[in-house]
Amino acid sequence: MRDRGDRDAEAEANVGVVVAAELTADEGWAAATAGCEEVHHLATPMTQSDDPDNVVVPARDGTLRVLRAARDSGARRVVLTSSFAAVGYSPKPGAEYTEADWTDPDAPGVPACPRSKMIAEPTAWDFVEQEGGDTQLAVLNPTFILAPTLTTQARPAETTIVETAESLRDLGLLDRR
Secondary structure (H helix, E strand, C coil): CCCHHHCCHHHHHCCCCCCCCCCCCCCCHHHHHCCCCEEEECCCCCCCCCCCHHHHHHHHHHHHHHHHHHHHHCCCEEEEECCCHHHHCCCCCCCCCCCCCCCCCCCCCCCHHHHHHHHHHHHHHHHHHHHCCCCEEEEECCCCCCCCCCCCCCCHHHHHHHHHHHHHHHCCCCCCC
16 A cells, blocks of 8 residues: 555546445435446445344345446446355355355344345346446455444444453553553
8 A cells, every 4th residue: 555645646636536325225326426437335234123134135235226326327347345254154165265155145043244245245246247238346255344333333243342452451461552
C-alpha cells in the first residue's frame, strides 16, 4: 500500500465520489454506478433475526441489485466480498479449496449470516454467467474481517474479541498504551 503522498496526478484525478444506494431498494443504483469502471460490493445488510429469510433475502437480492446496476452502467468488473463460509463450511478432506467447492446452505445448524453468503455468492456467479454481459466478477472469501462496527449492538464475535483482549490485559500480556 502506498502512502497517499506518493500518488501520481493521474491516480489522484481518478479518485471518485462515493454514492450510497440501499441494498434493499431498487432506487439509486443507476446514479451510484454511473461512470464506474469497477463496483466494489463490500458488505450485505446485517440483521439480527430469528427468521433466516430476513438475513438471506436482503443479501441475495442486494447482490443482484449491485450486479444489475454495474452491468447496466457498463462497469467492467464487480468485486464482491463474500466469505469463507460460502465455500469452506462443508467438511472435505484436505485444505485446498477451488471454484468447485461450495458450502451446503441447507446443512443443519448453519446460522443465517453464513447461510446468506452461501446463497448470495453462487447467485452472483449464476447472474454473471447468464445475464452479466461483459461485466466480470471477482470474489474475495476472507476467513476473518476485523473493522470498526457500524452498529451500537455488539455481536458475538466482537464480544469475544473484547473479552480476549481484557483477559490478556488482566494477565499483563496486553498493554494498550
